[in-house]
Amino acid sequence: MNMPLRALAMTASAAALIAAAPVAALAANEVSFVQSVEPAGLDPTVSSPVAAGQVTWQNVFEGLVAIDRDGQVQPQLATEWQVSDDGLTYSFTLREGVAFQNGVPFDSATAKFTLERILAEESTNGQKALYAAIEGIEAPDPSTLVLTLSAPSSDLIYWLGFPAAVMVEPSSADTNGTAPVGTGPFKLDEWRKGDRAIMSAWDGYWGEKPALDRIVARFISDPQAQVAALKSGQVQVVAEFSAPELYDQFASDAAFATHEGTGEMEVVAGMNAERPPFDDIRVRQALMHAIDRDVLIEAVKSGHGTPIGSHFAPGSPFYVDMTGEYGFDPEAAKALLAEAGHPDGFEFTFKVPNRAYAQRSAEIMQAFFAQIGVTANIESSDFPAAWIQDVFQDTNYDMTIIGHAEPLDINIYARDPYYFNYDNPEFRETMSAIATASTPEDRAEGYARAQRIVARDLPALFLYSEPRLAVWDAGLEGVWENGPVPSNDMTDVRWTDR
Amino acid sequence: MPALTRSARRIGGLLAVLLIASLVIFLLIEAAPGDPASIMLGTSAAPDTVAALRAELGLNRPLALRYLSWLGGLVRGDMGVSYTYDTPVAGLILDRLLVTLPLTAMAVVLSVAIALPLGVWAANRPNGPVDTLASVFSQVGIAVPNFWIGLLLILGVALGLGWFTTGGFPGWGAGAGPAIGALVLPAIALAIPQAAVLTRVTRAAVIEVANEDFIRTARAKGLSRSRALWRHTVPNALLPVVTMLGLQIPFLISGAVLVENVFTLPGIGTLAYQALSQRDLIVVQNVVLLFTLIVLVVNFAVDGLYSVLDPRLRGRT
Numbered sequence: 066m067n068m069p070l071r072a073l074a075m076t077a078s079a080a081a082l083i084a085a086a087p088v089a090a091l092a093a094n095e096v097s098f099v100q101s102v103e104p105a106g107l108d109p110t111v112s113s114p115v116a117a118g119q120v121t122w123q124n125v126f127e128g129l130v131a132i133d134r135d136g137q138v139q140p141q142l143a144t145e146w147q148v149s150d151d152g153l154t155y156s157f158t159l160r161e162g163v164a165f166q167n168g169v170p171f172d173s174a175t176a177k178f179t180l181e182r183i184l185a186e187e188s189t190n191g192q193k194a195l196y197a198a199i200e201g202i203e204a205p206d207p208s209t210l211v212l213t214l215s216a217p218s219s220d221l222i223y224w225l226g227f228p229a230a231v232m233v234e235p236s237s238a239d240t241n242g243t244a245p246v247g248t249g250p251f252k253l254d255e256w257r258k259g260d261r262a263i264m265s266a267w268d269g270y271w272g273e274k275p276a277l278d279r280i281v282a283r284f285i286s287d288p289q290a291q292v293a294a295l296k297s298g299q300v301q302v303v304a305e306f307s308a309p310e311l312y313d314q315f316a317s318d319a320a321f322a323t324h325e326g327t328g329e330m331e332v333v334a335g336m337n338a339e340r341p342p343f344d345d346i347r348v349r350q351a352l353m354h355a356i357d358r359d360v361l362i363e364a365v366k367s368g369h370g371t372p373i374g375s376h377f378a379p380g381s382p383f384y385v386d387m388t389g390e391y392g393f394d395p396e397a398a399k400a401l402l403a404e405a406g407h408p409d410g411f412e413f414t415f416k417v418p419n420r421a422y423a424q425r426s427a428e429i430m431q432a433f434f435a436q437i438g439v440t441a442n443i444e445s446s447d448f449p450a451a452w453i454q455d456v457f458q459d460t461n462y463d464m465t466i467i468g469h470a471e472p473l474d475i476n477i478y479a480r481d482p483y484y485f486n487y488d489n490p491e492f493r494e495t496m497s498a499i500a501t502a503s504t505p506e507d508r509a510e511g512y513a514r515a516q517r518i519v520a521r522d523l524p525a526l527f528l529y530s531e532p533r534l535a536v537w538d539a540g541l542e543g544v545w546e547n548g549p550v551p552s553n554d555m556t557d558v559r560w561t562d563r
Numbered sequence: 564m565p566a567l568t569r570s571a572r573r574i575g576g577l578l579a580v581l582l583i584a585s586l587v588i589f590l591l592i593e594a595a596p597g598d599p600a601s602i603m604l605g606t607s608a609a610p611d612t613v614a615a616l617r618a619e620l621g622l623n624r625p626l627a628l629r630y631l632s633w634l635g636g637l638v639r640g641d642m643g644v645s646y647t648y649d650t651p652v653a654g655l656i657l658d659r660l661l662v663t664l665p666l667t668a669m670a671v672v673l674s675v676a677i678a679l680p681l682g683v684w685a686a687n688r689p690n691g692p693v694d695t696l697a698s699v700f701s702q703v704g705i706a707v708p709n710f711w712i713g714l715l716l717i718l719g720v721a722l723g724l725g726w727f728t729t730g731g732f733p734g735w736g737a738g739a740g741p742a743i744g745a746l747v748l749p750a751i752a753l754a755i756p757q758a759a760v761l762t763r764v765t766r767a768a769v770i771e772v773a774n775e776d777f778i779r780t781a782r783a784k785g786l787s788r789s790r791a792l793w794r795h796t797v798p799n800a801l802l803p804v805v806t807m808l809g810l811q812i813p814f815l816i817s818g819a820v821l822v823e824n825v826f827t828l829p830g831i832g833t834l835a836y837q838a839l840s841q842r843d844l845i846v847v848q849n850v851v852l853l854f855t856l857i858v859l860v861v862n863f864a865v866d867g868l869y870s871v872l873d874p875r876l877r878g879r880t
Contacts, residue, residue: 257658
């Protein structure tokens with residue numbers, strides 16, 4: 066009987082030895098941040114732009130201009146710019162003495178190359194459409210870049226500050242996905258796929274050196290694992306915490322700083338306006354009346370969310386509160402349904418991506434719909450693969466639900482085709498008017514009008530705007546509190562005690 | 564039949580199975596809904612951008628051509644280039660195997676180290692306290708899923724006691740200590756359900772052999788109880804245990820998918836999961852084919868092990 070006992074004892078002591086090995090200590094000037102979706106490549110100007118930007122935007126790559134933490138356009142590689150009176154010519158003065166991390170100097174030729182690459186026919190830049198107004202690109206001298214537009218585009222300068230338009234240079238452009246070369250303060254040391262991307266401060270940076278020596282993006286998708294990594298000190302920043310029910314524990318913990326910031330995500334339940342009964346505006350209005358958005362937010366997001374009545378995030382300067390328009394009123398809903406010829410309700414298929422927020426929201430909505438006699442049959446859809454195919458490409462659905470993360474994206478309702486099959490000439494005109502607006506007031510008025518139109522037409526049921534729940538180590542300062550751009554800009558982050 | 568022809572025939576059979584498997588895998592994955600290009604570009608991309616990316620990835624080529632070029636590449640040892648990562652698949656898989664293989668090996672060793680002593684001890688003293696313990700352990704171990712054990716270990720051992728990191732993998736470059744340390748909790752989570760099954764099989768096999776006539780003869784000839792157990796009972800009981808272990812290894816590797824996700828380990832499981840949700844078809848194809856190969860090779864090895872354990876089988880097919 067001795068042998069098994071001895072084996073057990075040996076196993077136990079071996080385990081104890083391994084356990085005693087110290088957990089790798091954190092270097093003094095290092096910060097690890099969680100990035101829940103690992104990007105396919107690290108170049109934000111091709112394919113999966115959002116996740117790539119969340120790792121490399123501002124850290125490795127910079128643009129002509131940049132959106133700052135308050136959502137304002139700031140000079141970056143362009144020091145200043147003039148817009149002609151007709152809004153058709155943009156003239157940029159470029160910063161001198163800037164080099165890429167491989168030594169190639171940045172000048173108007175590289176800037177021209179970058180923009181031409183975005184607009185090229187074989188371009189795989191997912192945001193290409195935002196820059197479509199650019200017609201001509203001239204580089205009269207190394208520090209001047211002149212853009213001519215086919216039509217005025219008041220948002221262009223804003224989009225030039227986005228990750229999709231960061232500056233790249235010809236010799237490294239094709240390999241930026243795996244070996245990014247930018248002009249930013251950090252350069253990539255190593256990308257361990259499936260685990261982390263390690264970046265360290267770069268000596269040749271043109272601007273002020275960052276306070277941190279090293280930053281690490283940790284790819285952790287599971288919210289529980291994010292909590293564990295934060296609590297055990299493996300990561301210090303989670304800019305977008307995906308599980309609101311796990312967030313509150315950090316708010317009461319002095320070791321962490323938390324901020325419920327404004328995000329750009331609007332969760333909406335889009336309907337296929339070409340399929341009866343959703344082609345009837347009264348049916349869509351009735352369904353909106355049926356939902357108590359506060360209850361929904363409480364159940365789905367533990368109260369962390371703001372009801373919306375239109376497709377705009379409450380943090381935006383252009384936001385107009387439209388939640389009063391079709392507020393919770395089951396009686397009005399039933400009346401509208403009866404008027405539309407469905408006094409006994411109807412039945413439809415609710416195609417729901419297999420994501421927690423979508424599934425939970427759909428279940429709550431199903432219960433609200435049942436109260437006005439409408440039966441929603443929930444059909445779970447594999448996200449992103451099957452869902453994008455069914456809803457986006459084939460438009461084969463009745464109702465679906467999704468969070469739209471891009472800022473100022475109310476223009477999706479003017480797109481033809483888009484998955485709503487919504488077609489309103491008045492709305493499209495409003496969008497054109499915004500693009501050609503010459504004063505900020507005109508632009509704001511245009512966005513307000515656009516919000517009123519979709520709040521009335523309801524191509525989608527507007528549910529809530531998701532806050533950006535951020536958690537970081539209380540010893541850090543400079544972490545972005547809000548998320549005007551999905552990003553993890555670490556350039557101003559520092560430890561207060563080191 | 565000479566041993567050489569026999570081996571050649573078996574390897575030929577293995578290759579034929581692999582070939583059929585590759586076709587089935589390819590067609591199944593092609594049939595799954597979802598277009599890699601539109602997933603990579605996200606929801607805001609215009610249709611012409613999607614078309615440009617499809618052309619760049621070679622997705623416009625005919626089905627048969629894509630299958631044959633994959634197969635042709637495999638023969639030359641080239642698994643193709645990942646759609647999403649834009650790097651060679653072989654390198655991706657190799658990096659991940661350096662996590663998953665040690666993890667699985669640790670789990671196998673651990674489950675044998677738990678199950679063998681526990682099962683033998685329980686069988687040797689049926690209805691004793693150890694037998695009761697073994698029975699409770701195997702009931703609970705079989706009922707509880709491995710990822711949940713993983714979550715409990717993270718909460719209790721990693722966060723509570725602080726003995727291990729909660730997840731992630733420092734890489735072998737950081738030294739063997741931290742790397743093995745990162746695999747201990749996932750290996751335990753993987754091992755416990757397998758150990759539970761193995762304990763039952765061991766106990767039943769030992770009890771069965773212990774009742775055989777030759778054991779009674781051995782005891783009658785004056786062998787002590789424990790000598791008879793170790794000299795005669797256990798070696799004869801190993802056959803079903805090894806069979807079970809062989810069956811479990813594919814389960815361990817597939818179980819690693821969930822456990823790796825819980826511990827955010829960059830193993831082959833997380834790669835498969837991520838590639839599938841991104842529809843990085845070329846990666847999925849190769850990973851599934853690799854799993855098939857592993858199952859076939861393990862079966863092959865278990866067959867070989869039989870003849871080592873059972874002298875009667877030597878020289879037979």
